[in-house]
Amino acid sequence: MAISRRDFLKTAAAASALSALGLPGPVAAADGATKWVKSVCRYCGTGCGLYVGVRDDKVVAVQGDPENHNAGFLCVKGMLLPQIMQAPGRLLHPLVRQGDGFRQASWEEAMGLVAARFGDTIAKYGPDAVGFYGSGQGLTEETYAANKLFKAGIRTNNVDGNPRLCMAGATAGYVSTFGKDEPMGCYEDIDHADVFFIIGSNTAEAHPILFRRIARRKETGRNVKVIVIDPRRTATARIADLHIAFTPGTDLAILNAMAGVLFAEGLVDEAFLRDHVTFGEGAEPSRSRTDYERLLADYTPAKAAAMAGCRAEDIVQAARWFGEKGRTAISMWCMGLNQRARGVWANNLVHNLHLVTGKIGVPGSTPLSLTGQPNACGGVRDGGALSHLLPFGRVVANEKHRGEMEKLWSVPAGTLSPKNGFATIDLFRAVEEGKVKSLWVMCTNPGQSLPNVDRYRKAMRREGAFVVVTEAFHPTRTSELADVVLPAALWAEKEGVYGCTERRYQLLEKSVPPQGEARPDFDILCDLARRLGHGKLLPWKSPEEAWAEILAVAKGTPYDFSGMTRDRLREAHGLLWPLPVEGHPGTKRRYVKGEDPLVPAAHPQRMKFYGRPDGKAVVWLRPQKPPEEVTDAAYPLYLTTGRVLEHWHTATMTSRCKELAHTNLETVAELHPQDAARLGVKDGDTVRIASRRGAEKFAVKVTDASRVGLVFLHMHDPDRMCNHLTIDAVDPISRQPEFKICAVKVERA
Amino acid sequence: MRAKPNTFRTALVAAALFSAAGLGAACAGSRGGSKAPASRASVAHPQVDASSQSCAGCHADATPQIAKEWEAGRHGLSLVRCYVCHGSTGADFRARPDTAGCRSCHSLQAMGGPGAVAGAEPRSDCFTCHAPHALSAKGKTNPHAGLR
Amino acid sequence: MVVAGVVIETVAGAGARVAARLLREPGVELQGGDGARRIAAVLEGRSGETLEALAQRLVDGDDEILGVYPTFVGSDEGGS
Numbered sequence: 020m021a022i023s024r025r026d027f028l029k030t031a032a033a034a035s036a037l038s039a040l041g042l043p044g045p046v047a048a049a050d051g052a053t054k055w056v057k058s059v060c061r062y063c064g065t066g067c068g069l070y071v072g073v074r075d076d077k078v079v080a081v082q083g084d085p086e087n088h089n090a091g092f093l094c095v096k097g098m099l100l101p102q103i104m105q106a107p108g109r110l111l112h113p114l115v116r117q118g119d120g121f122r123q124a125s126w127e128e129a130m131g132l133v134a135a136r137f138g139d140t141i142a143k144y145g146p147d148a149v150g151f152y153g154s155g156q157g158l159t160e161e162t163y164a165a166n167k168l169f170k171a172g173i174r175t176n177n178v179d180g181n182p183r184l185c186m187a188g189a190t191a192g193y194v195s196t197f198g199k200d201e202p203m204g205c206y207e208d209i210d211h212a213d214v215f216f217i218i219g220s221n222t223a224e225a226h227p228i229l230f231r232r233i234a235r236r237k238e239t240g241r242n243v244k245v246i247v248i249d250p251r252r253t254a255t256a257r258i259a260d261l262h263i264a265f266t267p268g269t270d271l272a273i274l275n276a277m278a279g280v281l282f283a284e285g286l287v288d289e290a291f292l293r294d295h296v297t298f299g300e301g302a303e304p305s306r307s308r309t310d311y312e313r314l315l316a317d318y319t320p321a322k323a324a325a326m327a328g329c330r331a332e333d334i335v336q337a338a339r340w341f342g343e344k345g346r347t348a349i350s351m352w353c354m355g356l357n358q359r360a361r362g363v364w365a366n367n368l369v370h371n372l373h374l375v376t377g378k379i380g381v382p383g384s385t386p387l388s389l390t391g392q393p394n395a396c397g398g399v400r401d402g403g404a405l406s407h408l409l410p411f412g413r414v415v416a417n418e419k420h421r422g423e424m425e426k427l428w429s430v431p432a433g434t435l436s437p438k439n440g441f442a443t444i445d446l447f448r449a450v451e452e453g454k455v456k457s458l459w460v461m462c463t464n465p466g467q468s469l470p471n472v473d474r475y476r477k478a479m480r481r482e483g484a485f486v487v488v489t490e491a492f493h494p495t496r497t498s499e500l501a502d503v504v505l506p507a508a509l510w511a512e513k514e515g516v517y518g519c520t521e522r523r524y525q526l527l528e529k530s531v532p533p534q535g536e537a538r539p540d541f542d543i544l545c546d547l548a549r550r551l552g553h554g555k556l557l558p559w560k561s562p563e564e565a566w567a568e569i570l571a572v573a574k575g576t577p578y579d580f581s582g583m584t585r586d587r588l589r590e591a592h593g594l595l596w597p598l599p600v601e602g603h604p605g606t607k608r609r610y611v612k613g614e615d616p617l618v619p620a621a622h623p624q625r626m627k628f629y630g631r632p633d634g635k636a637v638v639w640l641r642p643q644k645p646p647e648e649v650t651d652a653a654y655p656l657y658l659t660t661g662r663v664l665e666h667w668h669t670a671t672m673t674s675r676c677k678e679l680a681h682t683n684l685e686t687v688a689e690l691h692p693q694d695a696a697r698l699g700v701k702d703g704d705t706v707r708i709a710s711r712r713g714a715e716k717f718a719v720k721v722t723d724a725s726r727v728g729l730v731f732l733h734m735h736d737p738d739r740m741c742n743h744l745t746i747d748a749v750d751p752i753s754r755q756p757e758f759k760i761c762a763v764k765v766e767r768a
Numbered sequence: 769m770r771a772k773p774n775t776f777r778t779a780l781v782a783a784a785l786f787s788a789a790g791l792g793a794a795c796a797g798s799r800g801g802s803k804a805p806a807s808r809a810s811v812a813h814p815q816v817d818a819s820s821q822s823c824a825g826c827h828a829d830a831t832p833q834i835a836k837e838w839e840a841g842r843h844g845l846s847l848v849r850c851y852v853c854h855g856s857t858g859a860d861f862r863a864r865p866d867t868a869g870c871r872s873c874h875s876l877q878a879m880g881g882p883g884a885v886a887g888a889e890p891r892s893d894c895f896t897c898h899a900p901h902a903l904s905a906k907g908k909t910n911p912h913a914g915l916r
Numbered sequence: 917m918v919v920a921g922v923v924i925e926t927v928a929g930a931g932a933r934v935a936a937r938l939l940r941e942p943g944v945e946l947q948g949g950d951g952a953r954r955i956a957a958v959l960e961g962r963s964g965e966t967l968e969a970l971a972q973r974l975v976d977g978d979d980e981i982l983g984v985y986p987t988f989v990g991s992d993e994g995g996s
Contacts, residue, residue, distance in 0.1 A: 025919070028919040028991075029919050031988060031990065032958045032989075033921055033956065033958050035921040036922055036947055036956035036957060036958065036988070037947055037948055037956045039923050039987045040923060040948070040949070040950050
């Protein structure tokens, strides 16, 4: 349909006036020749479906997909995706280091150099002298290819990825409590929830489309209650019926106290406890309910409130709302719980609330961990691309699992190393020590995103370290440190599968050709494999060919999605696994008899946690433990880090968008008015913030949304990196760093 | 105020645009017609330092009624901030949003029915029914009935 | 419905202030400017006379507006 005459005239009029001033005219109205290609947003783990509008081989627009879970909605970042594709700063050609800079090279030269260096390193020092650091933004097929090449070809388990910084705590939480990773509920549970328990998540800014759905439910549901637990009064707290602010790191006490109230006031589900729950401490599920209640006795609301710096009556209220019989309750959390030295314990304690009340496996009741990245679930967690994992629920340490993978991958028995590889922080420490000499970094930005970042930036530039980075943009804080930078195809320039928060796998179809000489990571990895003599392991000509193999590897596992053929994915608007046979509709609620095809029809109870040997979930006894670094006289404030709506991760993409480049890209220090007064600073003043690890200057923003004794910095700014200050202490179980809490001093600069 | 000459009419006559109906573009013959110096395209939005303050911060004082309406409405709740519809304060600033932009996030409603996505143009000016900023809808029937 | 593309000349340096005031002017749609003394806009009105009157009102009502110069005029008789 042509544009109206009036619109045409106005466009012409505007163009005329602007050209009289020597300015470019407005964009012409659409002429109807746009092709729309089904895909998924590049950004967060919400995984909004969208259509990419293409004209003349360029991405010109996006529209939310009305038939996907997001009902056609997109947040501002997704809406502005077209602007990233041809932004200046796209890396168009391979680069090879020359002194302090780079020179352009051909693909042949760059890949030859990389293969030679990796090959030499392996020959001289063994397979564990190389490593792969991947990403929850890589497509499933790319991550699968890398995992197979390094573990089965090169034979090192030094394969890890940035989900280690992001979701490892949630993964280990689900695995220790339920036996296998990934939430058992889905987004639809939001539409049935009576109570929202949001802890350690600023959903309004980090998962805006889910926040919209929560707000809508609050409007349309019956007496819906929203509880927000966060040291800061975030944008999410605007819809809270109860906001509990607390001293960072003390939320374990609050969660235990809530459980105590549930027991004390008869809000526990006795039958569920009897049929579905076992109790454990440490790593052993060998405790009793009595042991658990004895631990809870130490966490009265008053005691917990004193520890946490909040009010006892608020803890009681939260518990009562959560536990009220006949009402459903959904928990949602993100980095506030995961990026902690006790992140796994925090996850366990949230699961405990659902297990003791039986509020799980029914519409509206579920513990739903929110995923940060678009494909942490599908590619890295489910795909097993971490240093202790193998695909789809298998682990390196399990001989039977290794044997299964060796058969599936057609490699001789004993090919796979039985030794866990280095998890992320350990991997970069190994680079620092010279143990890992050659490192491949795919689709992520550790030179900005690692905690205590100065230490690891130094490591990457160390004499003897050889770092290869595949990236769509240059420079980034990582590519600037590399020895070889390879131009990677970006988002709409390649096809593959993403798996988001709710076990939804969806296909991103390719919309446009890559810019310059950029190539999809899938191609680059297959090329590397051939040059290293492992072409047989990565024989595919396209991600679609690899998908068939991936389905075969998933078949029969608790992550079985082998019914998700490529054709089915092309036609669908996302599918939720388990989906073990073609034609199966997918699974909204896992572990639930009648809904989850992996629960036997004859199972006597309504749920079976089949990931665990006895089919029961574990309520773990976890005490309150402080963060790794607490405040003291020298470093008297807590630093916490986080995100803002406008930017995603290290802003390599969002900073290219006109509307976002000057909106909240600069990291400012959010200080409570009392702290600001004490320091003698006001809005716009500059402060120097220092931790035991580093220092940086920031402008001040005074806000009573912060908490006395707490300063907040967001993570997105490449020029004022919060990670100069953060601590690289890790959770002993998940190896995830404690980005959320460290001790700092703040001074006027 | 002293009466000033009607530059509009003068320019029309001078450029013989007066009887133009339909197509035809001509620069006015007077001093407004020469090309501006090749300076960077600048803003129709007043020059402000947008990096240190958000739109909402300044507009709470500059346009308080609008700011209040926005904050109390759906876009305020979902943090669909000023720049989403109006662009940045740079050359891409648009005082009146183009409703084709609404389609990015409201494809269902903009298309007039579920399932009709690709190829169709927005059904009409969204602002016909939806008050700007408050975005509350006028009229009794909801033409987007059944949609979230 | 008559549409005109115009250049609005202002006192030197007043471009941004004038633009801010014109934001609320019905029938005037700002398109851009050189940031100093010229603003590009589109005027819309029922007829040519309406636009002339609008242009005169702008010039008379704002000391910093020196002139409103059309670069294009089109008419949309019978259109949508």
